[in-house]
Amino acid sequence: MDGMIDLGWQGWLSLGLVVLSFVLFLRTRIAPDVITSGALTVLLVSGVLTPSEALAGFANPGMLTVAVLYMVVSGLKETGAVGWIGQTLLGRPKDENNARLRLMLPAAGLSAFLNNTAVVAIFIPAVADWARRHRLSLSGLLIPLSFASIVGGTCTLIGTSTNLVVNGLYSSQVEGPGFALFELAWIGLPLVFATLAFILLSARWLLPKRATAIERFEDVRRFTTEMLVNADSPLAGKSIEAAGLRQLPGLFLAEIERDGQIMPAVSPQVLLAAGDRLVFAGILDSVVELHRIRGLIPATKQVYKLGGPRQDRCFVEAVISNKCPLVGSSVRKGHFRGYYNAVILALSRNGERVERKIGDIILEAGDTLLLETRPDFLLQQRNSKDFLVVSQFGDEHPLSHDRAPIAIGIVAAMVAVVAFELLSMLEAALLAAGAMILTRCTPDRVARRAPDWQVLIVIATSFGIGAALEKTGAAALLAGSLIELAGGVPWLALGLLFVATALLTALATNNVAAVLLFPVAIDSARLMEVSVVPFLVTLMVGASASFATPIGYQTNLMVFNVGGYRFADFMRIGIPLTALIGAITVALVPLIWPF
Incomplete structure (x- = not known):
């Protein structure tokens, strides 16, 4: 007591x-x-x-x-x-x-x-x-x-x-x-x-x-998107299954175009080759996830004609209105990129995939687009009559895969100096964070928002x-x-x-x-x-x-x-x-x- x-x-x-x-x-x-x-x-x-x-x-x-x-x-x-x-x-x-x-x-x-x-x-x-x-x-x-x-x-x-x-x-x-x-x-x-x-x-x-939203709902919109296996891709020589392209939820590989030949109904054991054009159909989350996989790049060259580094851009979801001047024109002939300074990465029509190359698709009112563009697109087009809906897709944006070795090297150096007791964990982490920003592995705006x-x-x-x-x-x-x-x-x-x-x-x-x-x-x-x-x-x-x-x-x-x-x-x-x-x-x- x-x-x-x-x-x-x-x-x-x-x-x-x-x-x-x-x-x-x-x-x-x-x-x-x-x-x-x-x-x-x-x-x-x-x-x-x-x-x-x-x-x-x-x-x-x-x-x-x-x-x-x-x-x-x-x-x-x-x-x-x-x-x-x-x-x-x-x-x-x-x-x-x-x-x-x-x-x-x-x-x-x-x-x-x-x-x-x-x-x-x-x-x-x-x-x-x-x-x-x-x-x-x-x-x-x-x-x-x-x-x-x-x-x-x-x-x-x-x-x-x-x-x-x-x-x-x-x-x-x-x-x-x-x-x-x-x-x-x-x-x-x-x-x-x-x-x-x-x-x-x-x-x-x-x-x-706990089930994700994707697992709970089967009736989802399906988008069409195209990706290329780039020349030095680590996926070249791997089977589709080993490359992890069969596991993304709500997404399937519809066909592969190789040397002008179409390979439909692709087996999981087919080996990928540099230059393959892969056509996917699936939900928007997994379509965006494709753009995070090292070794895959958008099939359209228009992406690389946009100004500034890719990691400074964002993904935007937009629905075309019947007032859009490009309705009735194909994506390629309508010069969508030049008109809006944005590139179409994926397209869905009435919730279903369109079985054509994105560049050849004739745009219609109501088409839902996944765009890669700069953040100012939102301000310019939010009140435009050309689109019914314009919204950024979460906080997702294209990645800068070429800097991956630099980022891994920075983390390895951080671990090494702590393991050998040269610096404290806090000191090493501060230097590593600074190095990530200076080497542009992460933009400063992303780094500021990173802490939970x-x-x-x-x-x-x-x-x-x-x-x-x-x-x-x-x-x-x-x-x-x-x-x-x-x-x-x-x-x-x-x-x-x-x-x-x-x-x-x-x-x-x-x-x-x-x-x-x-x-x-x-x-x-x-x-x-x-x-x-x-x-x-x-x-x-x-x-x-x-x-x-x-x-x-x-x-x-x-x-x-x-x-x-x-x-x-x-x-x-x-x-x-x-x-x-x-x-x-x-x-x-x-x-x-x-x-």
Whole structure:
């Protein structure tokens, strides 16, 4: 009871706000950033936190690193390098479980040596692109990506910031080097295999599967579009199936024109050749996706007669009116590009494809066009009588594939300088983001819009809420009460330390949990006169076992919005996985590092 009295109203308010936030996450559709911002505001206004304490998360290097990494990744997206990552590292899956395995293995392996936040930031757009091409459920892939990156980080000292924090505190205590670089692999590797096996076996029941709009609606408009396999295309010599041209949802390859000969009803095993003209029919989203594939270029040469670089243009959807002066003329003879400074990439008539080359199609009122043009086209034609509807197609625009090697080189250099500890992750990411803009891998306007501000606000405000738990003693009370239950039994103390750490990680963040419970771990070992090493290893693993909530770890927050998840989705698969990781850790750690 004394501990309860000592907690004070500030501590109970902090705990109450955390509980209320969890209830709102689970029971309402209020955005997570609104909930955490509201909780932080109450802590600030009530005086529990000073303004500097409440806003410290907005200057936290971890939060800033995530923000800058979004800009770095925009360079990979704008150059089409994410498609290369998907094809090279992920390949062609046989089914969804095979896709999860193909994704989790490289994610876990890379996270052992790289900051797992960077790994997830690079993989998210590649996985989204990969899922579209192979008709996979994105919601069934991104939680496994985050979890694999988290558990992969437990394998080495540099795999996660938590390990470095605990090792730094330990080194200052023993006045020595602490843990060796690969020492934690003895427990990390079994945890990786256990996590992968658990997800693969339970995914069918525990992972959400949310259908996309394309999967829900079969009655869709079909467009005709033409693409060329360019001279130095990496697709030349590959079969249609191996090139990934059969997997795009709602799109099929109608015919191939090669050396003046038409090949209709094309088999998936037909090999592509440089110069092939491919005629596709399908939905607009997948038509636009074709223009993001490296090695394919628009069949019309008119695209290259528009002014300025392609990545400064946009895709526009327009419907021709009966007042348009080009109605009744073919696209080629009507000189559409010269008239509107725009190029027709695809055309749909009454929701169906038109079985002619785009240049030969006679334009009719009501035709829906996908145009490549400059942004000022929207301003010029929005009120024009020539078109019934003029709207930009999302934020999509043509990519600059020729700069893909530069973008990949910049990311590789960023990874290298961090791996060799020449710069911090934040410093390397800032330099990489600047390099992406200077080399025009990403336009500055795209880079500015790249960060996901909802994710960043949740991360920043969560730091403030964690600081309140620490300042008021609420976190220490929760942890200390659990440890006291051990009653002097080392194995039981180890188990309770894991429970306390995992609980605090779910409530605050992994680094907060590690720092708060480090003295508890040290004191528990000393009081029982046993080695402190198994307690510290358990602390590291427990702080990294951030599976049960999206706010427990940055990578969970990064996939939360993209995957369309709900708060309960993480609890459904994360709680049993945390229990499994805890059982394996408590069972193995004392055998590897005896008491």
